Amino acid sequence: MSAAPPGRAYLIAHWHGGDSDPIPVQYNPTELSFEKKLVFAEVAIPATTAPLQQFVRGEAEVLSLELFFDSSDRGMSTQAESVARQTDKIYSLVRIEPTGHTPPPISFYWGKGFPGSEIASELGSQRREKFTGVITSIRQNFTLFSTGGVPLRAKINLSVREYKPMAEQLEELNLSSPDRTHAHVLGPNEQLWRVANSYYSRASDWRRVAAENGIEDPRRIASGTRLAVPAIDRGRAGR
Numbered sequence: 267m268s269a270a271p272p273g274r275a276y277l278i279a280h281w282h283g284g285d286s287d288p289i290p291v292q293y294n295p296t297e298l299s300f301e302k303k304l305v306f307a308e309v310a311i312p313a314t315t316a317p318l319q320q321f322v323r324g325e326a327e328v329l330s331l332e333l334f335f336d337s338s339d340r341g342m343s344t345q346a347e348s349v350a351r352q353t354d355k356i357y358s359l360v361r362i363e364p365t366g367h368t369p370p371p372i373s374f375y376w377g378k379g380f381p382g383s384e385i386a387s388e389l390g391s392q393r394r395e396k397f398t399g400v401i402t403s404i405r406q407n408f409t410l411f412s413t414g415g416v417p418l419r420a421k422i423n424l425s426v427r428e429y430k431p432m433a434e435q436l437e438e439l440n441l442s443s444p445d446r447t448h449a450h451v452l453g454p455n456e457q458l459w460r461v462a463n464s465y466y467s468r469a470s471d472w473r474r475v476a477a478e479n480g481i482e483d484p485r486r487i488a489s490g491t492r493l494a495v496p497a498i499d500r501g502r503a504g505r
Contacts, residue, residue, distance in 0.1 A: 275376035282366030299330040327428040344414035371429045373398045399426040448495040458484045
């Protein structure tokens with residue numbers, strides 16, 4: 267695979283048969299737009315001033331950008347070079363690949379400090395150095411032609427919707443799961459049944475936590491005590 271020019275934004279197509287060489291843009295974009303929406307459900311509780319907001323899922327993030335191409339510096343006569351030699355490399359990414367039966371996902375790269383590379387450390391491995399998605403819309407606007415009708419200047423507007431296979435999402439999120447052992451610091455006035463409910467979704471399983479930590483009297487546990495919350499499978503095996 268050939269390397270992209272230093273400092274130049276570029277795209278890589280993830281074809282069914284393998285990744286393409288970097289497809290550099292002629293001029294770096296002057297603006298990138300990222301939009302991410304979240305879906306929350308309102309849970310109405312009687313005698314409260316506002317409903318609870320329960321997280322349901324995230325929607326796909328969308329990257330919007332405009333690319334500029336110009337071949338007029340090579341002349342504007344009937345022998346001029348068409349700017350389509352460059353723009354068709356981008357436009358081909360919305361064509362259906364015969365072997366994959368779908369247009370390819372693409373990745374957009376551009377230098378260090380890519381948006382999303384400096385997110386909070388609490389989010390684990392969700393940092394990114396590129397944006398990967400599928401092109402959901404493309405608009406080409408040709409604005410200059412030679413005397414012979416050869417297109418010499420163009421703008422391409424892209425809308426790219428986030429694409430991540432399920433396995434990759436689960437690996438990034440590393441969600442807390444009852445089949446893994448967890449560490450928990452007991453909060454003020456927090457009781458074991460609440461800890462069990464948080465990790466197992468069953469408050470009645472507080473005895474698993476008590477047994478794991480050698481607790482004989484669950485009513486006498488100091489705030490700040492570090493507890494090991496056993497994996498649910500291991501807890502069942504010991505019952």
